[in-house]
Amino acid sequence: MTELHTSAQATPVQLDRAAQWQRATEEPQWVRRTLIGIALAFLAAFLILPLLVVLVGAFEQGLGVWYAAVTEPDARAAIRLTLLVVVIVVPINVIFGVTVAWAVAKFEFRGKPLLISLIDMPFAISPVVVGLIFVILFGSQGWLGNWLSAHDLRIIFAVPGIVIVIAFGTMPFIARELIPLMQQQGKQEEEASLTLGASGLKTFWYVTLPNIKWGLIYGIILCNARAMGEFGAVAIVSGRIRGETNTMPLHIEVLYNEYMFTAAFAVSSILTGLALVTIAIKSTVEWWEQRTGATE
Amino acid sequence: MSTLTARLKRIIAIGLTAVSFSALTAQAQTVNLLNVSYDPTRELYREYNEWFAQQWRAKHNQTVNIRQSHGGSGSQARSVIDGLDADVVTLALAYDVDALRQRADLIPADWQERLPGNSSPYTSTIVLLVRAGNPKNIQDWDDLVRDDVQVITPNPKTSGGARWNYLAAWGYALKKYGSEEAAFEFVEKIFANVPVLDPAARGATNTFVQRRIGDVFISWENEAFLAVEQLGRGQFEIVVPSVSILAEPPVTVVDANVDRKGTRAVAQAYLEGLYTDDAQRLAGKHFYRPSNPVIAAEFSDQFPDVNFFGIDDVFGGWDKAQNDHFNDGGHFDTILENIARNR
Numbered sequence: 001m002t003e004l005h006t007s008a009q010a011t012p013v014q015l016d017r018a019a020q021w022q023r024a025t026e027e028p029q030w031v032r033r034t035l036i037g038i039a040l041a042f043l044a045a046f047l048i049l050p051l052l053v054v055l056v057g058a059f060e061q062g063l064g065v066w067y068a069a070v071t072e073p074d075a076r077a078a079i080r081l082t083l084l085v086v087v088i089v090v091p092i093n094v095i096f097g098v099t100v101a102w103a104v105a106k107f108e109f110r111g112k113p114l115l116i117s118l119i120d121m122p123f124a125i126s127p128v129v130v131g132l133i134f135v136i137l138f139g140s141q142g143w144l145g146n147w148l149s150a151h152d153l154r155i156i157f158a159v160p161g162i163v164i165v166i167a168f169g170t171m172p173f174i175a176r177e178l179i180p181l182m183q184q185q186g187k188q189e190e191e192a193s194l195t196l197g198a199s200g201l202k203t204f205w206y207v208t209l210p211n212i213k214w215g216l217i218y219g220i221i222l223c224n225a226r227a228m229g230e231f232g233a234v235a236i237v238s239g240r241i242r243g244e245t246n247t248m249p250l251h252i253e254v255l256y257n258e259y260m261f262t263a264a265f266a267v268s269s270i271l272t273g274l275a276l277v278t279i280a281i282k283s284t285v286e287w288w289e290q291r292t293g294a295t296e
Numbered sequence: 297m298s299t300l301t302a303r304l305k306r307i308i309a310i311g312l313t314a315v316s317f318s319a320l321t322a323q324a325q326t327v328n329l330l331n332v333s334y335d336p337t338r339e340l341y342r343e344y345n346e347w348f349a350q351q352w353r354a355k356h357n358q359t360v361n362i363r364q365s366h367g368g369s370g371s372q373a374r375s376v377i378d379g380l381d382a383d384v385v386t387l388a389l390a391y392d393v394d395a396l397r398q399r400a401d402l403i404p405a406d407w408q409e410r411l412p413g414n415s416s417p418y419t420s421t422i423v424l425l426v427r428a429g430n431p432k433n434i435q436d437w438d439d440l441v442r443d444d445v446q447v448i449t450p451n452p453k454t455s456g457g458a459r460w461n462y463l464a465a466w467g468y469a470l471k472k473y474g475s476e477e478a479a480f481e482f483v484e485k486i487f488a489n490v491p492v493l494d495p496a497a498r499g500a501t502n503t504f505v506q507r508r509i510g511d512v513f514i515s516w517e518n519e520a521f522l523a524v525e526q527l528g529r530g531q532f533e534i535v536v537p538s539v540s541i542l543a544e545p546p547v548t549v550v551d552a553n554v555d556r557k558g559t560r561a562v563a564q565a566y567l568e569g570l571y572t573d574d575a576q577r578l579a580g581k582h583f584y585r586p587s588n589p590v591i592a593a594e595f596s597d598q599f600p601d602v603n604f605f606g607i608d609d610v611f612g613g614w615d616k617a618q619n620d621h622f623n624d625g626g627h628f629d630t631i632l633e634n635i636a637r638n639r
Contacts, residue, residue, distance in 0.1 A: 025469075133380050139378035140377075140378060140379030140400070141379075141400065149556075154381070156379060157379060159373065239332075240365045240366065240367050240375075241330060241364070241365045242363060242364045244363055254366065258338055259526055259527055
């Protein structure tokens with residue numbers, strides 16, 4: 001910055017050269033405009049338009065119809081179940097993600113590449129297969145079926161099954177965010193903290209956690225969004241009991257299949273709203289952090 | 297930064313509290329009943345469940361909480377086999393219900409004889425839905441083999457409803473032309489006119505109604521009424537063919553589940569209640585044909601007379617029909633191969 005400042009005060013020849021140097025690193029005006037235009041067109045076509053369709057569909061028949069659709073007992077139960085699943089799944093995956101990333105980034109051990117590949121597996125497997133895996137495991141014809149029914153335990157076609165498949169499907173999000181971040185940061189700071197006499201937990205809380213918090217928050221947001229929206233695997237293990245094991249995405253499909261398009265869009269608008277709230281929370285946290293960071 | 301970690305801690309604490317609360321939610325002093333059904337029965341059972349709960353409370357002074365699960369008939373049966381805790385199943389066809397016996401031994405072999413009318417408290421049939429004014433002048437099954445007609449039906453391999461469609465057409469041709477070969481040829485010609493073979497009945501309805509593909513939609517009678525009444529008033533007409541199949545969607549108590557849960561009495565009363573006059577009227581109101589002829593007569597305006605044939609008379613029961621027509625290497629596979637070759 002200071003160098004640029006002095007060059008601006010120097011002779012006209014140098015200023016001109018500086019300006020030319022600046023232009024050389026930038027694309028011509030038309031390229032920039034085209035690129036921005038393409039990006040905006042994509043956003044409009046694939047993001048804003050569907051969002052509008054959802055909102056128009058939801059409120060087409062007025063606020064009263066929308067309100068009735070989202071406060072109907074089955075819809076309320078679906079919303080409640082979805083939030084319950086998120087509240088269970090996200091903390092589990094935070095613990096898992098931080099643990100795995102910590103292990104991978106800060107330690108050397110045999111089979112580390114294998115572990116990293118395994119973390120990605122839930123992304124690679126189709127959700128339908130994930131659902132079937134758990135049916136084969138916990139279904140009454142499955143491996144653990146007899147034992148579970150003898151102890152009167154219900155996993156699939158009940159809330160635990162839904163939690164398990166969603167936790168499985170969203171497992172990589174936080175770990176995937178944290179591993180590169182922690183690998184890049186290395187372990188000098190932690191080593192310094194430990195040599196200065198801090199305990200392991202203290203080091204984690206005051207050194208590691210502040211360093212990874214953006215990755216963590218971003219991972220939590222992705223994990224949260226995905227947990228609310230997961231469909232394929234849940235559809236298989238849910239049993240679709242109304243008011244009990246239908247999550248919001250399943251409830252939306254049910255409504256759509258029953259020709260209740262307005263209600264389907266109304267519940268969709270809630271799901272979309274939750275996603276928008278998630279994004280808003282992220283921006284607020286960022287803004288807050290910048291402000292407090294500046295005053296500190 | 298410390299403010300952020302404090303906030304994170306608080307969020308986690310709130311989350312954990314919410315989890316423990318929901319885990320503690322006490323079980324209410326009611327009897328729970330789970331009815332696993334197929335797609336189009338939702339409105340019927342919503343109303344019937346209220347009626348039954350009221351009756352049960354009056355008689356036994358006990359609250360019965362009936363929960364519903366709806367989906368494709370075959371996949372719903374699959375879920376019950378895999379452990380979905382159904383007290384009763386009310387599915388689209390006997391073949392799907394019988395799978396509960398064949399694959400998991402959840403019900404006895406004589407399940408279909410336990411209630412009147414092959415355990416089907418209401419019946420339906422297969423009709424033809426056409427666009428308003430019947431522009432292609434479709435009157436009967438014969439019109440579906442015309443070159444200028446596009447037919448919509450779901451895939452019999454995956455859809456229970458589509459098997460009824462297929463068998464209805466086959467039975468008609470068998471009656472009219474007198475030989476299996478002629479029936480085969482007739483059904484092949486119909487499927488050659490199908491532009492989109494949806495996997496399930498509701499998807500096919502959407503293809504015909506929302507996407508406006510095809511001239512005629514082979515459909516359950518109750519689905520056709522729903523399309524006419526709810527989806528587009530004045531946009532569709534129902535054409536009742538001269539001959540059609542009597543579709544019997546059966547119901548049964550799932551013995552293994554009710555005995556474990558101790559709900560047999562209420563589950564049985566629930567199904568027997570479907571045969572009462574009140575429930576029969578509800579069935580008629582939701583476009584199913586009441587099995588009680590007296591109540592059916594009250595709905596004679598709604599349901600025109602059809603020359604019915606049953607699956608047992610013409611096809612020798614569901615097992616045989618499934619084996620001859622829809623299993624791998626059956627007639628339907630040959631039909632699809634022929635069509636692919638001729639294209």
